[in-house]
Amino acid sequence: MLIIKVIKSVLTKKKTQSVYQVRDGKRFISNETKTILPTQKIEVKKTITQVKTEKVNSDIQIYNLTFTNNSESMKLSSDKSIIESSLKNNIEMKFSCNMGGCASCKVKVIKGKVDIKGSNCLTDEEISEGYILACVAYPLEDLVLEI
Numbered sequence: 001m002l003i004i005k006v007i008k009s010v011l012t013k014k015k016t017q018s019v020y021q022v023r024d025g026k027r028f029i030s031n032e033t034k035t036i037l038p039t040q041k042i043e044v045k046k047t048i049t050q051v052k053t054e055k056v057n058s059d060i061q062i063y064n065l066t067f068t069n070n071s072e073s074m075k076l077s078s079d080k081s082i083i084e085s086s087l088k089n090n091i092e093m094k095f096s097c098n099m100g101g102c103a104s105c106k107v108k109v110i111k112g113k114v115d116i117k118g119s120n121c122l123t124d125e126e127i128s129e130g131y132i133l134a135c136v137a138y139p140l141e142d143l144v145l146e147i
Contacts (some may be wrong), residue, residue, distance in 0.1 A: 063075035063139040067091075068110055068146045076143065080113070082107070082134035093147065098135045105134040 061078040065085070074089040076082065079122045083105055096104040100119035109130045118136035120127075134145075 002047040007058040032063070035100060041075050060137075063112075064142045065139070066144045067080055068144060070147075076139045078139055080118075080138070082137050082143075082145075086134070093134060095135055100133045103133060107134050108132075110144040110146055112142040112145075114143065 043071050050073065059078075063076045064073060064077065065076045065082070066073040072091055074091055076085045080088070083093060083095050083098065084126045093107075094104045098105075100102065100116075101121050106126070109132055114132055114137040116132065116136055117138055120133060120136065122131055122133065
């Protein structure tokens with residue numbers, strides 16, 4: 001949003017044929033008469049205000065996450081990965097690439113379901129044992145994880 005405030009106006013004379021005029025809040029060029037008309041000089045102060053908005057999506061769900069090894073828990077949003085949510089909640093988890101390519105964020109799902117969005121460098125055996133990569137895993141229900 002841009003707010004413009006008029007602070008001060010001063011009448012001056014210009015010695016040009018094309019003269020910019022401000023009258024009744026409108027600006028126009030007076031060059032028909034070729035006479036020098038007084039012009040209004042306006043000093044303008046601009047104030048810029050930023051308005052923060054958040055997109056509200058009714059499809060976003062909130063779930064609970066509990067870690068078995070340290071009994072910490074937090075809320076998870078269905079539109080954020082487990083890593084994103086843990087960082088937002090100041091819970092430390094190992095991660096590196098944040099795209100499913102390094103397995104630094106490998107955790108085991110004890111209870112619950114996740115949606116894997118992106119690459120996955122885990123072996124078929126690790127996946128069958130319940131391991132996921134927290135950087136590309138999005139909750140579908142309440143979760144219990146082992147780090």
